[in-house]
Amino acid sequence: MSRPVHDDGRRDGAERGDDYLWDREGEPDAEVARLEGELARHRWKGSAESLGELPPAEVQSAETSADAPAGTPSHAASWPPTALVRVAGLLTAAAMLFAVAVWWQQDHGAAFPSTARPDYRLVALEGGAFIEKSDARAPADGTRPQAGERLVVEAGARARLTVGDIGSVELEGGTTLRIEDAGPSEAEYLLFLERGTVRASIFAAPRVFQVGTPAGIAVDLGCIYETTVDASGDTVLHVVSGQVSFETAQRKVTVPSGARARAWPGIGPGTPVWDDAPDALVAAIEKLDAGDRDLDTVDAALAAARDDDSLTLWHLLAYADLAARDKVFDRLVAIAPAPNGVTRIGILAGDAAMMERWKDALGWSW
C-alpha cells in the first residue's frame, strides 16, 4: 500500500534532504548544497538584452508584400487607387470617432478607463522591503515599482503597496510579489503572488485589479480579500468583503465574502466553502477536490450541507461524476427551486447558460 501523498507529490516519510532538493526549504542537505556550490558557476548570467534588436517576426513579414516590384520604395506607393480611397475613408471615420470620444469624455469624465500607466507605490511598514530585478536588490521604501520588478518583504516585516487610486495591498513577511505588465488585457493592475500572503483592499470596477498565483488568478470584483501561496504554489483565497472570481482557463469559482477556496498548481481552484461551514462538509469537499470519486463522499457532503451552503453545492454541480451531479441537483433544488428554463437534463449536461441562470437565482444569498 502506498504512503499518503501531499499536495506537491511529497510522500510521508520522504527524506528531509528531498525537501531541500525540492524547494530549498528547511535544513540544507549537505550533498545537494555541495553540488549546487560546485555547479553554480555554470549558471546562465545573460539577460534579454543579449538578444539585441529582434528581427521582424515571420508573422509580420508574411503581411508584407513578398512580390512587390523591385525598387518599390513603400507599400503606399504600390497600392491601387481603390485601396487609397478605402484608407482615406477609414481615416475619416477614425477622426469622427475620436471627435465623438472627446465630446463624450468631456461630458462623462470617468466613464472612460484610464490609459495611464499603472501607478504603484511601496511603503515599508515594519522591517525591510526590497525591489529585485535581474538579481539586483534595492531597498524599496517609498519607491514606485515597475512592471517586471519583484517586491520582497523579509520574514517578520510588513509593507503596503498602494494601487493607483483604487486601493492598496498589504504584504506580510516572507512575501514575494511581482508587478506584471497587464498589456492589452481587461486588467489595469496585474500582480503575481509568487509566495507569501497579501491582503488586497480594492474599490474599483470588476476585473480592473487581478492577482495571479501559481494556482489561478484572483479577479477582483470590488472587495477585500487575503491570498496566501505556500512554497509548493498551493493557494488559499479568503474573501473578507465583496466577491472574488478565482479563475483558470478551465475553471472559474466565485468566492463571496465570508468564504474561502483552495487551489493547486496544475489543478486550479477547488470548491469554495463558507468560513462557518460544518467540519464534515469541509472534510468531504477536501476529499472531492483531491479527486475522491466515491459517491459515499458526495453523500457525506450533502448530508452535512446546510441550506446556507448553496454556494458550495452549486459549484459541486460541475463535479465530474454524473451520478454525483444528479444527487447534488436533488439537494440543491430542495433548497431553491431551479428557475424557469433550468432543467435537470440541462444541468447534468453542463449547460453553461442554465448553470449561470441558477447561480444568479441563488447568488442573492451569497
Add this chain to the structure above:
Amino acid sequence: MTSWPPESGARASSADAQGTAPSADALRGDAAGGAPARSGEAVLDSMQVQRSKDGDAAAFRALYERFAPMVHGVLVARARPQEADDLMQDVFLSAWRHLHHLRSDEHFGGWLASIARRRVARFHARARPPAASLSDRADGRSSGAAPEPADPRAGRDGSAEILATLQQLPDAYRETLAMRLIEGLTGPEIAAATGLTHGSVRVNLSRGMKLLQERLRKAGWP
C-alpha cells in the same frame, strides 16, 4: 466550465511510491487524462506569448527573462557551458521567428525546450566528425546525449567532473537536475516552466539525484 475534479488523485504524484519513471502523460503534465487546469502564471505567460505573436518584442523579452534559466538548463545538460551560452541566442531567435507555428500558447515552455534540444543536437551533429559518430554508436550512446562527456576521473576540476557525470544521466533526470543544481530553479519553478507536474519533477529530482550520487561515488568522489 469543465467538470471537477480532473481525476482521482490528481493532486498526488503521478508516479507511484515505488514505481519507475513517470508516465508519458505525467511528463506532459496531463496526469488527469484530460487537459490540466492552467496555473495563473501560465495564463500570464500565454498573454505574453500572444502579444509576442503579434510582434511585441517587449513581451518576448519578458518571456526570455522568465524562460532563459529553463532553456539554459536543457542546453547545459547536453553541452559544455560555453557552448550552451552560445546557443541561447539561437534558441530564442529561432523561437521568435517561428512563434506563429506554436499552436497552443500554454505549451510555450515545452515548445521552447524542444527547440533547445533540437538546436543542441544539430550543433553536436555538425561539430562531430563522422568517425566519432560511429564510435559513439558502437558505445551505444543516444544521439541526444552529450557527444563527448568528460571522463569524471580524467583529472578535470570538480565542477567539470560533476557536470560531465550529470550529462550522462537519462534525459529527464539530467535536464531537471541541471535546472535545479545549476540554474537554481526550485521544483515548483521547474514545473511551471516546463509544464511538467509537480509529482514528475519531484520524482526526476529525487531519482536523478540518487543516480548522480551513485555515479559520482563510483568515480571516486567521497
